[in-house]
Amino acid sequence: MSQLLTGVPASPGIAIAKAYRLEAEESIPQQRKVDDPAAEKQRLRSAVDAAKADIDRIRETTLERLGPQKAEIFEAHLFLLDDPDLIDTTLDQIENEGVNAEYALYEVASSIIEALQSMDNEMLRERAADVKDITGRVISKLEGREHSALSELSAETILIAKDLTPSDTAQLNLEFVRGFVTEIGSRTSHSAIMARSLELAAVVGTGADASAIRTGDMVILDATAGQVIVNPSDEQLREYSARKAEYEEYKTRMRSYVDRPSVTADGVQVELASNIGGIDDLEKVLANGADGIGLFRTEFLYMGRSSFPSEEEQYSVYKHVLEKMNGKRVVIRTLDIGGDKELPYLQLPKEMNPFLGQRAIRLCLDKEDLFRTQLRALLRASMHGKLAIMFPMIAVLGELREAKRILAEERAKLEQEGTKVSDSLEVGIMIEIPAAAIAADVLAKEVDFFSIGTNDLIQYTMAADRMNESVAYLYQPHHPSILRLVQLVIQAANRHGKWAGMCGEMAGDSAAIPLLLGLGLYEFSMSASSVLPARELISRLSREEWAGLAEQAIGMSSQQEVLDFVNQQLRSEA
Amino acid sequence: MVTQTFTVIHPQGFHARPSKLFVEKANTFPCKVTLFKGEKKANGKSSLGLLTLGIAAGDEIRLEADGEQEEQALQELGQMLTKIYEE
Numbered sequence: 001m002s003q004l005l006t007g008v009p010a011s012p013g014i015a016i017a018k019a020y021r022l023e024a025e026e027s028i029p030q031q032r033k034v035d036d037p038a039a040e041k042q043r044l045r046s047a048v049d050a051a052k053a054d055i056d057r058i059r060e061t062t063l064e065r066l067g068p069q070k071a072e073i074f075e076a077h078l079f080l081l082d083d084p085d086l087i088d089t090t091l092d093q094i095e096n097e098g099v100n101a102e103y104a105l106y107e108v109a110s111s112i113i114e115a116l117q118s119m120d121n122e123m124l125r126e127r128a129a130d131v132k133d134i135t136g137r138v139i140s141k142l143e144g145r146e147h148s149a150l151s152e153l154s155a156e157t158i159l160i161a162k163d164l165t166p167s168d169t170a171q172l173n174l175e176f177v178r179g180f181v182t183e184i185g186s187r188t189s190h191s192a193i194m195a196r197s198l199e200l201a202a203v204v205g206t207g208a209d210a211s212a213i214r215t216g217d218m219v220i221l222d223a224t225a226g227q228v229i230v231n232p233s234d235e236q237l238r239e240y241s242a243r244k245a246e247y248e249e250y251k252t253r254m255r256s257y258v259d260r261p262s263v264t265a266d267g268v269q270v271e272l273a274s275n276i277g278g279i280d281d282l283e284k285v286l287a288n289g290a291d292g293i294g295l296f297r298t299e300f301l302y303m304g305r306s307s308f309p310s311e312e313e314q315y316s317v318y319k320h321v322l323e324k325m326n327g328k329r330v331v332i333r334t335l336d337i338g339g340d341k342e343l344p345y346l347q348l349p350k351e352m353n354p355f356l357g358q359r360a361i362r363l364c365l366d367k368e369d370l371f372r373t374q375l376r377a378l379l380r381a382s383m384h385g386k387l388a389i390m391f392p393m394i395a396v397l398g399e400l401r402e403a404k405r406i407l408a409e410e411r412a413k414l415e416q417e418g419t420k421v422s423d424s425l426e427v428g429i430m431i432e433i434p435a436a437a438i439a440a441d442v443l444a445k446e447v448d449f450f451s452i453g454t455n456d457l458i459q460y461t462m463a464a465d466r467m468n469e470s471v472a473y474l475y476q477p478h479h480p481s482i483l484r485l486v487q488l489v490i491q492a493a494n495r496h497g498k499w500a501g502m503c504g505e506m507a508g509d510s511a512a513i514p515l516l517l518g519l520g521l522y523e524f525s526m527s528a529s530s531v532l533p534a535r536e537l538i539s540r541l542s543r544e545e546w547a548g549l550a551e552q553a554i555g556m557s558s559q560q561e562v563l564d565f566v567n568q569q570l571r572s573e574a
Numbered sequence: 575m576v577t578q579t580f581t582v583i584h585p586q587g588f589h590a591r592p593s594k595l596f597v598e599k600a601n602t603f604p605c606k607v608t609l610f611k612g613e614k615k616a617n618g619k620s621s622l623g624l625l626t627l628g629i630a631a632g633d634e635i636r637l638e639a640d641g642e643q644e645e646q647a648l649q650e651l652g653q654m655l656t657k658i659y660e661e
Contacts, residue, residue: 072590075594076590076594079594079597079621080621080622083620083622083623084617084619084620084623085617085620085622085623086620112622112626116625116626119626119628120628121587121628121630123586123587123589123590124589124625124628127589127590131622278585279585279586279658280585280586300585304630304631304632305581305631305632306634309583310581312656313581313583313656316657316658317583317585317658320658
């Protein structure tokens with residue numbers, strides 16, 4: 001009988017191989033009294049030095065195999081073996097209580113591990129694993145045992161373990177190991193992070209169920225879905241072998257698009273950018289070869305704290321993102337808060353209709369100090385890359401002019417103080433209110449770009465809250481009414497020689513991309529993982545042809561009709 | 575003894591890399607370095623101590639330096655609390 005386990009998909013991939021169970025050796029050292037604490041302290045120091053020599057070897061191999069960033073964890077391990085809270089405290093305990101080194105170290109490490117594990121932060125709980133890893137190694141040295149080695153492996157294997165330490169993961173023999181399953185861990189565990197950079201399939205956090213898997217059991221590891229099938233049927237084996245081949249082919253094909261330009265089949269260049277909500281998202285943006293950042297939501301800077309972020313703090317964040325993007329355009333949206341997104345320290349009054357209330361630019365124009373601080377930080381950061389500032393929730397021209405007036409004032413002030421501001425800085429608005437879409441030709445004269453925020457534009461156009469399930473059916477991105485508004489906006493921008501982009505979910509939707517391209521959209525901003533599939537899709541589309549097809553779609557009577565039409569066209573082209 | 579409060583902005587919190595750099599810097603000063611977050615305190619020369627404080631972005635941390643070169647330590651270590659690191 002086959003058995004199905006589920007866990008967290010930590011690193012995508014599909015593997016089929018026999019299981020190898022890695023037993024954790026968790027021995028609790030016995031307490032012994034020692035007669036000569038000074039000699040016992042020396043014994044600890046020697047064991048620490050021997051452990052350091054081991055770790056340093058692992059660090060060097062990792063450096064060669066995975067580069068300096070991944071090797072850093074072992075530098076951190078070496079560093080921890082010098083930590084006064086760990087080593088000095090253990091030495092004190094040997095001295096004061098006259099106990100053996102193994103026991104003293106185990107006790108001291110346990111209380112540190114416990115403190116770290118009780119933290120309300122995944123990353124800190126992971127550090128507990130580091131402390132366990134290094135102290136386990138020192139204790140092995142003290143007891144004269146060899147620390148577990150993965151060198152016995154000699155055939156294709158899926159590793160099964162309660163947990164993998166960073167040093168276990170770094171030493172995996174990639175010639176044989178096809179993937180791993182652990183009972184504990186999360187997407188941010190070191191082993192998960194390493195698996196992703198080794199491109200090794202991994203499912204973590206399956207719970208105790210995985211402890212039933214024995215060495216030699218046949219295992220299908222579907223880390224794209226977070227599933228583990230133990231002792232699969234012949235039919236399952238056939239099915240997954242086919243899926244595995246398909247997945248690998250797809251991955252290779254997508255990877256080939258990382259460094260390619262975003263160009264249509266008829267040679268039209270577009271921009272495929274990414275949305276980010278914080279600095280953590282940058283790595284994924286770069287790995288997927290995005291042409292820029294089409295929406296940087298700055299709310300994270302303001303949330304989860306007790307006071308406003310200073311100009312200096314904001315400046316360093318914006319500068320960091322611009323520098324990382326290395327000359328590619330970064331569209332930073334000014335604060336979009338209010339309504340349902342609250343800041344405790346701002347003390348906004350409760351509103352009857354938060355989505356129709358004082359949010360985003362409306363709030364910023366009211367609380368000018370708050371707005372000016374952000375604009376100054378942005379203006380200063382503009383020297384470090386290709387910055388575009390975007391104002392959210394513009395409904396009427398007056399708001400845009402007011403926002404631009406304040407921006408111009410802050411710019412003049414900075415320049416007077418001798419601070420440089422980039423001359424190529426772009427200023428644009430988000431189009432998410434129907435009034436702005438309809439008057440896009442008026443607004444276009446006074447901006448450098450538009451970015452269509454479809455999530456809000458659709459709900460305001462349909463007058464339907466998309467979080468409300470009973471009216472969620474009205475959330476129809478492909479409805480001809482929405483396409484007509486989108487067309488108005490793009491045409492207005494293009495007529496005035498400005499660029500039009502889109503930063504809502506619709507921009508990464510494979511059934512919307514052909515229509516948007518046909519309507520003349522220039523920039524598509526989506527989640528990082530959608531960039532490569534979008535680039536591959538666009539390379540197969542002719543803009544000229546889709547200009548005609550989009551015109552036909554606009555004349556249709558329902559979303560379903562549009563979707564059927566697009567899918568049929570895509571199929572006939574494939 | 576000198577002391578001052580700083581707000582940490584590094585988005586991933588003051589963990590692996592930042593705490594390591596902080597401790598390395600702290601160890602270049604002869605004075606005692608202590609960090610306070612609310613009621614908890616930690617030895618500024620121990621990265622494990624720093625980690626157990628669980629410093630996240632936006633946290634207000636009181637830094638205390640006591641002894642030789644305390645002024646310089648407070649200034650330089652304070653700067654380290656309020657910057658963004660490459661992870």
